[in-house]
Amino acid sequence: MITGILFFDVMAVLVISTSIGMLVSRNAVYSALFLVLNFASVAVLYVTLGAPFIAMAQVTVYAGAIMILFLFVIMLLGAERLEGESTIRGQRLFGGLLAVILLGELTWMAVFQSGLSPAALTMPASDFAGPTQIGLTLFNTYLLPFEVTSFILLVAIIGAIILTKTDNIGKRIIRPGKD
C-alpha cells in the first residue's frame, strides 16, 4: 500500500514537473522533449491504474507519432529558439501569482473543505480498460462523440489547408462599380 502511494507520488511529481518544464523552456526542442517525458509518465500512471492498453496507445500515438511530427516541424522551421522578451512589466509575476492563488483556492476547497474520502469513490471493473471493453464502449455508448470527433478532425484538416493555401485570395479585389 505504502509503496503504491510512494510510487504514485513520485510519478505525480514527475508529471507536474515535466509539464512545468515544457512551459518554461525557451528552447522549443526542449519543450517538445519535456512533453514526451510528460506523456510517458502519464502512460506509466495508466499502467498502475490497470489500463495497459490505454498506456500503450498513449505512448505510440502521442509520445511516438505526434511528438515526432512536432519535432520535425520545429526543426524544419528552425524555430528552436523562441525570440522576444517583450513581456509587459510585471505581467509574468502577476500571472504566476494568480496561478498560485487559484491553486491555493482549489486545494483549500477540494482537500480541506470537501471532506473527500477516497473510499467514497467507486472503483471500475478490473477489465474496464481492455481492448474489447474500450472498443465496445466506443462504438456503442460513445458512438456519437466518436463520430463528432471525426468531424472535428476533418474540420481541422480543412482549416490547415485553407490557412496555408493562399494562392487565390487577396489578388482580385473587386472595386466598387466594376462588378
Next chain:
Amino acid sequence: MFLSEIFSDPAFSLVPWVVFFPLAGIILNLIFSRRWEEKLTALTACLAAGGSFVISLLLMLALTHHPEGATITLLEWINTGSLQINWAFRVDTLSVTMMLVVSGVGTLIHIYAAGYMHYDVRINGDPSRYSRFFIFFNLFILAMMLLVSADNYLMLFVGWEGVGLCSYLLIGFWFEKGADGIANARAAKKAFLVNRIGDVGLLIALFLMFWNFGSLQFDTVFARAPEVAAATPAVLLAMTLFMLLGVAGKSAQLPLYVWLPDAMAGPTPVSALIHAATMVTAGVYLVARSHTLYSLVPAAQTTVVWLGALTALFAATIAVAQNDIKKVLAYSTISQLGFMVAAVGMGAFTAGLFHLTTHAFFKALLFLAAGSVILGMEDVRKLDETNLSDSFHHSHVDPQDMTLMGGLRRKMPVTFWVYLMGALALAGIAPLAGFFSKDEILAAASQNGLLVFLVLLAAAFLTAFYMGRQLWLVFFGKPRSENAENARENTALIVLPLILLAGLTVLGGLLNFPGSLALEGWLEHTLGKGINGEFNSMVAGISLIVSITGLVTAWFVYSRYSGEIKKLDPLEDMFGAVFIGARNKWYVDELYHAIIVRPLEGLSQQLAQPVDQGLIDGIAVGFGSLTKAIAQSWRSIENGFVRSYALALLLGIVLIFSYLVIR
C-alpha cells in the same frame, strides 16, 4: 388559430380585412409607387379603400341576419399580469355603421382626390408627392378602421392616435408653403398639440378605467360600471369628464376647437375626409360607444349636452363672418359636431349618429365642391397646356377668398347644383338629409330642456344664414375677379364623386325616415333604447321656418352685394364691432396666446437659462463627460496582447473562486 372560432355568420370573420386592405394599399404604394404612373398609384389606393367598403357592406348584410354581432380576436397582444389585451375586432351595428360611413365616404373622396391631387401637386410644384398623399390617405383609413372596429379602449386609442398622426401629416402636407413658408407647418403643429391636450385627457380616463375596472375591454368595463358607479361615483364622473376632454380635442369642441379652422391648410380632400366627415366624428363615436358609462353619470351627460350646444352656437357666429370658403365650412363643421355631441349627451344616440352620417355625406360634398370651386379659381387650363410644374406661375389671387368669387353659377353649373344641394341640406331644408337628422336632434332637445333647445335653434338659424351668404357670394352676382371670370368646370373624375355624394345627400334622410326609423332599430341592437327624437311636427315646422328665414335673410343682405373688391361686408355696416369680433373669431386665439402660451413661454424663458442650461445641463453634461472619460480609460484594458487577455481571463477565474471560498 384564433380565426377558427365559429361565428353565427361566416362573414364576420372577414372583419380584419377592413384594416388589411388599406395596409396592402400602403405597402404596394410604398414599394412600387416610384415606378408606377399616377393612375396606378391612385387606383391602388382607391381599391384599398373600396375593398374596405365592400367588406363593410358584407358585414352589414351579415348583421341584418345576426344583429347580435361578434367579436373576432385576431391576435393576442399584451398579456402581462392582470392586463390582457387582444387585437380584437368588434362587429356590431354601431361599429359597422361607422365603418360604412368611413369607407364609403372615404372611397368617394379617394376617387375625387385622384383627380384633385393631380392638379394640386402641380400647382404646388412637387408632383412626386402624389403617391405620398395616397399612402397617408390609406393610412388614415387604416387607423380610422382600427378606431371604430376596436374591441377595447387601448386598440381604440391606437386608432385614435393613428388618425391624429395622419391629420398632422396631411395638414402639413405642403409644410413648406403658406404665409412666410411656415404657416402650414404651424397649422399642423397646432392641430397636433391641441389634440395632445385632449389625448392626455383620454389617456388619464383609460388609466382610471384600468385602475378601477381592471380591464380595458368594452364588455368587461360596461359590465362592471354599475357597481363602480354605486361604490365610487366620483371616479366614474372623473373618468367620463377626462374622456370628454379627449372628445373636445378630437371633435373640435369648446375649448379645444381652435385647431380645426387652421387645419384647412391641408389639401381639400383632406379637409373633406378627415376634418369634416370622419376623424372629427371619432369623439361622437367614443361617447356613443361609452354610453353605458355616461348614462350612469347624469352630471357628465349635462356637461356633454351644454358643451355641444354652446359649441354649436359659438362656432356658427364665427362662421357668419368668414370670407375664406373653407373656413366657413370648417366653423360649420365645428358647429354641426356640437349638434352631434349635444345629441349623444342627451342620450339621443340614434339622432347623433344619424346626423353624423348625413353630415358626413353633405359636408364631404360641400368640401369637395369647394375644392372644385378652388380649382376653378386656379388657372388650371394653363397647367394643362404646359403640364410643367416649374413653368406654372402661381396666380396671386387667393383662390379661396369668397369676396373675389361671384357668378360661378354659370361657369361651373354642376358644381353649383351639388353645392346648392349640400348647402340646403346643411341649412336643414326638407326633404334633404340634413333636415331629418337635425330635426331629430332638435326634437330630443325640446324634451331635454327649453334653454338647450333655444340655443340649438339659434345655431340652426345662423347655419342657414351663413350658408345662404356663402351661396350668394360664390355663385350669384357678378364675377368679382379675373379668375372668377375665367373659371371653368372640372374633369369627370372630380365631378363624379360630387354627383354620387349629392345623391346620398338627397336620399340620406331615408336612413331614419320618420315612420320607418330603420337606423334606430338597427342601432338599438348595440346601444339599447335611448331617448328618441320622435318626429314632432311642431318642432319640425319651427326648425324649417327658422332655416328658411335664415336663407331669406341672407338673400336680403347679400343679393345687393355689388362685388366691388374689398368693399365692406354688408353685415359690417349693420353690426360694426360685433361683426369685426366674429370675423376675428372672437379673439379666442389671441386670448389663448395671452393667457396660456405667453405665460408658458415666459416661464420657459425664466427656467431655460439658470435651471435647465445651468443646473440640469450641467448635471447631464457632467455625467456624459464622466462616462466618456471612463469609457476612454477602460478602453485601454483592451490593449491587443493575447497574453493580457489570457491574464484577464485568469483574473476572472481567480475572482470567481475567491468568491466561492469566502462566500
Next chain:
Amino acid sequence: MPTVNDFLLILPEVVLLIWALLILLIDLWIPDTKKYYTAVLSAAGLVISAGCAFALLGRTGSAFSNMVVLDGFSSVLSILFLLSGLAAVALAYDYLKRNAAQRGEYYTLLLFSIAGMMLMASANDLIMVFLSLELLSIPLYILAGFFRPRLASEEAALKYFLLGAFSSAILLFGIAWIYGSTGHTDFPGIVASIDGGRANYLLLLIGAGLLLVGFGFKIGVFPFHMWVPDTYQGSPSSIGAFMTVATKAAGFAALLRVFLVLFPAEAPIMAGILWGLSAASMIFGNTVAIAQMNMKRLLAYSSIANAGYILMAFVPYGNPVIAQEAVSSALFYLLAYALTSFGAWAVMIALEPAESDGLLLQDFSGLGRKYPWLGAALLISMLSFIGVPLTMGFWGKFYLFKTAVDGSQIPLVLIGLLTSLVSAYYYLRIVMFAYFKPGEPQIQPGRWASVVAVICAAGIFVLSFIPTPVFQFAAQMIMGMK
C-alpha cells in the same frame, strides 16, 4: 446499439453534416467564377435541415445512449441557428466576392459550425457538450482567419484560437471535477448521483465554477470578453455577424441547460457570481462602446452588454418558476437580438468596401437620405437595440426585466435600465450620422445584404405587434425541457 430511431431524432444535424460533406466534394468542380452555386447549395442544405427541425418540433426523446436529447428547447434553438446560418450565407455571398475570397470552404465550415451549435443545444452529456463546443469553435477559428494574408484577419483568428483553446481547457478541467465528484459525465447519471447523495458537493461546485468560465467565454461576458472586439473586427464581417448571434446563442443554450439540469442546488451561490458577471458586462460593454468609432467594435461591445442583459434574467434560476420564465425570456431575447444584430451588421456589410476593417460611424453620414430603405433598417435596428417600443428589442428587454423583477433582482434591473440609457447615446449617435450629417455613402455591388437588412428590420417591427404569442410559443416549447 444505435438504431435508426437514434439517427431520426438528430436528423437535422445528420442532414446538415452530410450535406456539408457533399458540398465539400461538389465544390471541387465548381469554378471560382460560379461560387454562386455553392452558396445556393448550402442555403438549400440549411433550409432542408430547418425543415427537418420543424418536422421534429414538439417531439421529445433522447438518442445515442443519452448523449443527446431532443426537446422543444433544442428544436427552437436549432431553427434559430439554421436561420442565422441562412443570414450568414446571404451576407457572405456578395461580401466574399467583393473581397475576392470566394471559396466553397466558407460554406462548408459554416455548416459544420452550425451542426456543432445544434448538437450543443441538445447535448445531454458533458463529453458531448465539450465536443460540440469544439465542432462549433474550430470552424469559426478558421473562418475568422478566412482573409488570411490580411493581417487583421490572421490576428483575429489567432487570438480567438489561443483564447478559445485556453477556455476549452478550463471547460474540460471543470468536466473532470464533475466527473470526479459524481463518477458520471451523462446528465441523468450526474443528477442521479447528486440526488442519491453520492456526489461531493464542493467538487461539484468547483466544476460548476469552471464550466461557467468556459461558457462565459463563448457568450462573451465580462471579464471573459477580451477576444470579442478584436475578433469581430478582424474577421470577415459576415462571420462577425454570425458569431455575435449564433455563437452567443449556442453558449447560452449550453449554459442554460447545464445549469438548470445539473446545478439547481448550487443556485444560491452561483447567483452571486452570475449577478457580478451580468452587472459587469452591462456596465463595461455599454460604457466602452461609447468610445468606439468603428462600427464593428461598437457592435462587439454592444454584444457584450447584451450578454449581460440575458444573464440578468438567469440570476435567480434556483427558483423553478423563475427558471421557466428566464429560459423563455432568454429565448425571446435571443430572437429579438438575432433580428436586431443581423439588421445592423447587414446595413454595414451592404456599405462596406473591400479590404476594410469595418466602417467608421462617419461613413454612415447621409445614409438616410440616399438610401431610405437601408437607413430605415439601420434606424429600426438601433431603436431595437436601445429597447424603444414598437420594436422587438423593447419586448425582449421587457420580458428580461420582468423576469428579473419577479426574481427580486431590483438592483440588477436598475443597472440594466441605467445602462440602457447610456447605450442610447452610442446607438443614437449612429442614427444621428445616418440622418443628420451630410455625406455620400456608396452601396456596394450585390443586394443580398440589403435584403437581409430590410427583412430583419421588418421582422423587428412586425413581430413587435404580437410579442405575446411569440413569447408563449417559447414558453410552450421549453415546457418539456428537463
